[in-house]
Each structure stands twice: as structure tokens, then as C-alpha cells.
Amino acid sequence: MSLLEINNLSLGIHGVPILKGVSFAIAEGEIHGLIGESGSGKSMTAFAAMQLLPNGAACSGEITLNGRNVLTASETELCQIRGNDVGMVFQEPMTALNPVQTIGQQVAETILIHEPGTSARAARTRAEEALRRAELPPERFPLSRYPFELSGGQKQRVVIAMAIALRPKLLIADEPTTALDVTTQAQILTLLKRLAREDGMGMLLITHDLAVVSDMADHITIMRRGEVMEAAPTKQLFAELKHPYTQALFEASTHQPDREAQDETTPLLKVVNVIRDYPLPRKTLFAPQEQFRALKGVSFDLYRGESLGLVGESGCGKSTLTRAILGLDPITSGKIELDGASVQTGEHAVRRKMQVVFQDPYGSFNPRHKVARLVAEPFHLAETSPSGAARDTAVAEALISVGLAPEDAQKYIHEFSGGQRQRIAIARALILKPDLILLDEAVSALDVSIRAQILDLLAELSDQFNLSYLFISHDLSVVRSITDRVLVMQAGEIVEQGNTETVFTAPQHPYTRSLIAAAPRLPKGPAHAA
Amino acid sequence: MLRFTLLRLRSLILALIVASLVIFAMIELVPGDPASFMLGINAREDTINALREELGLNQPMIQRYFSWITGMLTGDFGTSYTYRTPVAEIVVERLWVSLPLALYALTLTILIAFPAGIWAASRRGSLTDLSVMGATQLGIAVPNFWFAMLAVLIFAITWRIFPSGGFPGWDEGFWTAMHALTLPAVALALPQASILTRIMRSSLLDTLSEDYIRTARAKGLTRGQALRRHALRNALIPVLTIIGLQFSFLLAGAIIIENVFFLPGLGRLVFQAISQRDLIMVESVVMLLVFAVIVVNFLVELTYGLVDPQLRRAR
Incomplete structure (x- = not known):
């Protein structure tokens, strides 16, 4: 019998469908990669398994964890399952810990919540052990540390220690390394893999990055817009790339743009x-x-x-x-x-x-200005700032050169997707040539x-x-x-x-x-x- | 924590010095001569000169500033021109009304706002939340003197369970005095509690949407446990800031309520001193109030340190 079995799971939030008939299963001790781009519903699937859904969410279908149906369980039962049978690790280690509690308190809390009879001392000892297993030895990182005294990777280890303290049967890791540097990412992935193998713990590893799961997962499920596109054992999936979407994802990940080589030396x-x-x-x-x-x-x-x-x-x-x-x-x-x-x-x-394009396509525009004004902004640096028709033409040219339409100038930034926003940022950078x-x-x-x-x-x-x-x-x-x-x-x-x-x-x-x-x-x- | 306290203390002393200079300069720099201002336009030249001598206005400015400061440090606030008694004596007497009233009102404010704010935040969007928000809207919109008059009408005139005004003094016994302060304290507390409830609610809602609350829930904490153990302390910083501001306001800003209830408090004292041009009194009481505000802010900052370990260690 599988550890986690999701059957025909559909989920809507305030009537908007998010998941459409998702099914997959994780066996005991299996590392299962769940891949998808943003909006594919991969995180929502995880939150549905934990029943930690936002307000207004309604599930149908079946989620069986360890033989128990999660969707029909009472809130009290769910609280017993969370942290005890399933642990969870999140994407953003910087904010996943309570800033005003020591790491010891936070790890010990998992133990104290589920085993209320435990003495404070015993909980401390077990918290130390959990941190040690997450490679934060208490000799170097005493329990009295606060989260702000740790780096991002170390914080993620504390979150992992909290999740594995009670040796759960399943660990859900939602983009656990996306916010981390490459070397830290490699260390955290090795740690997760080791913990899963040592305890025979099942793991659901959610990520947008095919490369991250390729040498870790036993099995991969690929999702898109709330539906499962393809599911196969890892080796087979990469060997065959059956589904066109999987192929497209694979090609995009290894994409090599055509460029003319430059040999100028001024x-x-x-x-x-x-x-x-x-x-x-x-x-x-x-x-x-x-x-x-x-x-x-x-x-x-x-x-x-x-x-x-x-x-x-x-x-x-x-x-x-x-x-x-x-x-x-x-x-x-x-x-x-x-x-x-x-x-x-x-x-x-x-x-x-020189002009600049920043990382965040959501935070780097004033939401109250129309695209025309946003794109024309650098003109204040020009000697003679064009006005009227000349300005409109310049904006239109910049938008066309990044693959958008001149009409987009009259829209507001919230009407665009992340990729389109980044095109607008490039148009803004280009306008002064x-x-x-x-x-x-x-x-x-x-x-x-x-x-x-x-x-x-x-x-x-x-x-x-x-x-x-x-x-x-x-x-x-x-x-x-x-x-x-x-x-x-x-x-x-x-x-x-x-x-x-x-x-x-x-x-x-x-x-x-x-x-x-x-x-x-x-x-x-x-x-x-x- | 010691270093944190010392650094706060340093800025407290600096703030006090700057404040004293500003207050002194204001009184000095008002156009015209303080003595002739205090005596009015019809005063005779020799009376003005006598007052100038009495006030020490003929000494150089720096000397006057230092004698004012050293006087205050030793408890000598000068003599009131209108009352002809030491300012310190009057102020202390009034403080015994205003300080307990402010503390009483602040306690009520907290006792109302914390449960109401937490209750509303934990049931966001529910009927409870809507009613709490509606009630606070009313509490902020309606002026506190209207609450005061309403309270007098109901509790003092119709039901006769509280006095309608006046203050018997602490010699009459603690409970009698507190009894007399109850209606004014309630009238002062209602608008403040409304403000604080809203701050508590919104701060708690912000905290409840933080990632670490989700982490806590994933550990197996119930909604209530996550709120009590993780959200509350983090939500407290903006709330503490407002409480500090409210205390300062309650101490000095109760003039209207003091008038409605005929209470001999600091607010009325300043008001009278200004209308009687008793500059010495004004100067001293203002300095005292500034001192109170700065000390309260200092205490609030110390509690930030208790709440937030990062503040305590980093600086």
C-alpha cells in the first residue's frame, strides 16, 4: 500500500478551479519529484495533502495518508497528523521561522505539541538530536540561537530539524532550495536525500527545476495548469521524454539562444x-x-x-x-x-x-502608472525629451522591439504576466538606446x-x-x-x-x-x- | 540587554536637554518682555521692574537657563505668579489626580482592546469581526466628552451609582477616589480602546499571514495555538508604540474630560496658567510633561527589547 495516495483530486478556491483530477502515489521510502511552472498547482497539491489550504478552498477526490482519508478527517485529527506523520519544509527559510523564539524552542515545540507529557529537558535533548541530524551540531549552534543569527542555509536546516524531529513517514519539501545559493542548495539536497534514505522516509519534493530532481527522485510527476501531464520513474522519464510538455520543459531548461560571437576589444x-x-x-x-x-x-x-x-x-x-x-x-x-x-x-x-533590468518583475514598476509612462521614464536623462507624437512613437518602437504591441502602452502593469513585465522592463531600458x-x-x-x-x-x-x-x-x-x-x-x-x-x-x-x-x-x- | 538599555538612556538624556533648551528659548524668544506680558498692557513701569527683579529676568540668559535647570533638578520649580505658592507643590497635587486617571484609563484601554482585537483578528470577516470593527468606528468618531455626558446621564443621574464629578482626594480612601475617577476613565478609555483594538487587529492579521505561522501549523499547532504562541508576541511592537503615545496623550490631554467632571488635574492647570499668563507655571508644567513623554517612550523602547531579541543583541 502506498504511503500517500492522491486520487482524482480537484480543488477550487472561491469557485476558481486550481487542480483538476490530480492522481499520484508515493510509496514508503520513495522520493517523488513534483515538477511544474508557477501556477501549475504543485504547491496547492502539497497544501491539500496537509489540509493547510487558504480560505475558500474546496477539495474533492481522495487523499489517503498512511491509510487514513485526510479529506474527511476532523481538524483535531489533522493536527495530530501534521508534524507527526507528515513534516513540511518550505521555500523561504528567511521567513519560515518565528523571529522572536530561539531555534531550540521552535524545534522542541514539535515534540511538545505531539507528546505533551515530555519534560522540558527531554524535549531539549531530542531537539538537539534533531538539529544534529540536520547537521547543525549544538556545540556550534546552541539551542539558544535566534533565527536572525543564522544564514539562509542554516535556517533551512532548522526548518528541516523541526519537520523530522518526530521521524515522520512523509516529508513534503516545497521548493526547499530555490531561495538558496548553489553550494548551499547542493548541501541541503544531499541532507534531504540522506535523511530520507536513513529513515526510510517518503518524500514529496516540489520544484520548478528539473535538474534539482533529476539525480534525487525515484519517480517524477509533471504538472501543468492543475493537471498531471506525465508521471514516470525518473530514468525512464528522461530517457523517453514522452509528453510534448515534458519535452518543451526539458528544452527550455537547456535552452541555448542563438548569438553572434563578439570579438571587439574597445x-x-x-x-x-x-x-x-x-x-x-x-x-x-x-x-x-x-x-x-x-x-x-x-x-x-x-x-x-x-x-x-x-x-x-x-x-x-x-x-x-x-x-x-x-x-x-x-x-x-x-x-x-x-x-x-x-x-x-x-x-x-x-x-x-546605461540602463538596468532588475530581478523582480512585480516590484519594480509603479502600479499606478500606465506602461507608456513607465517605459518613457528614462527620458528625463535625455538632453531633449521628446513629447507628443515623437514620444508615443519612441514608446511604441521600444514595445515592438521587445515583442509587445504598441497598444499595450495604454495598459496598467497588473494586466501583464511576469514574463511580459520583464519585457516591459527591457523596453524601458532600451528606450534611450x-x-x-x-x-x-x-x-x-x-x-x-x-x-x-x-x-x-x-x-x-x-x-x-x-x-x-x-x-x-x-x-x-x-x-x-x-x-x-x-x-x-x-x-x-x-x-x-x-x-x-x-x-x-x-x-x-x-x-x-x-x-x-x-x-x-x-x-x-x-x-x-x- | 544592558548595552541596549544604556544606549536608550543616552538618547533619553539628549532628548531631555534638547527639549529643555527649546522650551526655555520659546519663553525667552516670545516677542516682548515676559514681565510686561504677564502683567498686561496697563501695568505700571515700576511694577514691571519689580517683577523682572523677582523673576530674575535681569540676569544673563545662560545663567537663567542653568538656574532654571538646577532648580528643577533639586525639585524647585519656582513660584507661581498667580497662586503665589511653589509650582512644585501645585503640580504634585494635580499629578496625584492626572497620573492615576491616565493609568486607570490606559488599563481599561488595554483590557478592552487586547481581547477585542485578538477576537476580531482570529475570526476575520465573521459577524464578530464586523461588529467589533463597527463598534470601534463609532468609538473613534464620537468625541469623548459626549461619552462623558452620556455616562453622567446614565450612571450618575439615572442610576446614581457613580458621582457626576469632583474629586474627593486620596485621603477619603483608595476606593472612594477610584470610584470618583471611574466615569472619567471610561470616557477617556473608549476612543483610545477603539484605536488600539484596530491596531491590535490589523497587526495580528499581518502576523497571521506570515510564513512562520504556516510553519507552526505544519508542525501540528491548532489555529489558536499558533496565534497565542507565535503571532501575538510578534504583533505586539506596533501596539506598544501606540500604547506609549496614548499614555502621553492621556496624561496631558484630558483637559475636556477634566472640565466635564470638575477634576483638578494637570490639563486644567495648564489651561488656567495659560489664560492667566503664568509663564513660570506653563514653562515648568510643559517641561514636566515633556519629561513624562520622553520617559514613557524610553520605557516603550525597553519593552521592544524584551519582545524582539534582535534589537537586544544587535545594537
């Missing part, structure tokens, strides 16, 4: 020995002010028409460098020149030669199929307008597919740079090697798909 952007210090808070009232050096003498050139990648993990100084190049933040020493002029002066003549566009994790928040389209668009625009890109990302596969050269940054320094293919195939620096080794890789796939 530097457009010169970054010379840039140092940036941040003052640290004083330790005592009269102690001297200490400095944190975020950039330790960074130097590189970006050539005209080139696409240059910048990779590194969070906290390595990527964002500081981006802000410095944009002239948004002062630098302590060194110089940054765009086309021979310093960017630190903030002069419009310099600033209009800049030489350089900084793409700060510009495709990280997008689904793979949308990401492939945006990468194609970027490649096309660069060929068309001889644009240069500085492509900042933590996603190595994306950087590999779209850049000519790459810089690898660690702790405020560029530790390796060179031709992208060379760096990826023969990395010299140990840090680059560890990054590349940690990145999840897709299996080859069948001959006809590659």
Missing part, C-alpha cells in the same frame, strides 16, 4: 581597482569605527557589444558592484568609467548610456519556458543594437548560455575571469570548481530531444 566600461567600505556598527560607545570591505579592489573591462557574466553567491559583493557601476552608491577608491567618463559624477550624459544594459538576476524569477524566450530576446536585441550586457546572476546555466566572458566573484574579489566556455569546462580557481560542481545538472535526455 572597452566600453572600465572598472579599475574599485574598493568599497561600509562602516560597521560600533562595538562599544567609544570604540573606533570599523569597516567592512565589500569590494576589495575589483578591476575588469567590458568590451563594446560584449555580454559579460558576473557570478557569485549572495553576499559576495555582486549587488554592491552593480550599484557602484550605476553610480547609485559612492565608492571608497578606484574608478569606474563608461565610455571614458566617470559614472560617479551622476551626469545625465553618462547615465543615459543605451550602450550597456545591466541585467541584475533579470531572468531568475521567471519560469523556464518564459526564461528561454527572454534569453532569446536579449540575444536578438544585442545583435540588433550592438548592445553590451553585464549579466549578473547566481544561475550558472543561464550565464553559460548567454555570455561571451564571465567573472567569478567571491568575498569582494574577482577570483577568476575568462572566456565563458573555457571557465566552465576548465575552471582554474577552486571556488569556481566548487560552484560548478554544486550546480545541479540535467541528464542528457534522448537523442531526438537534444
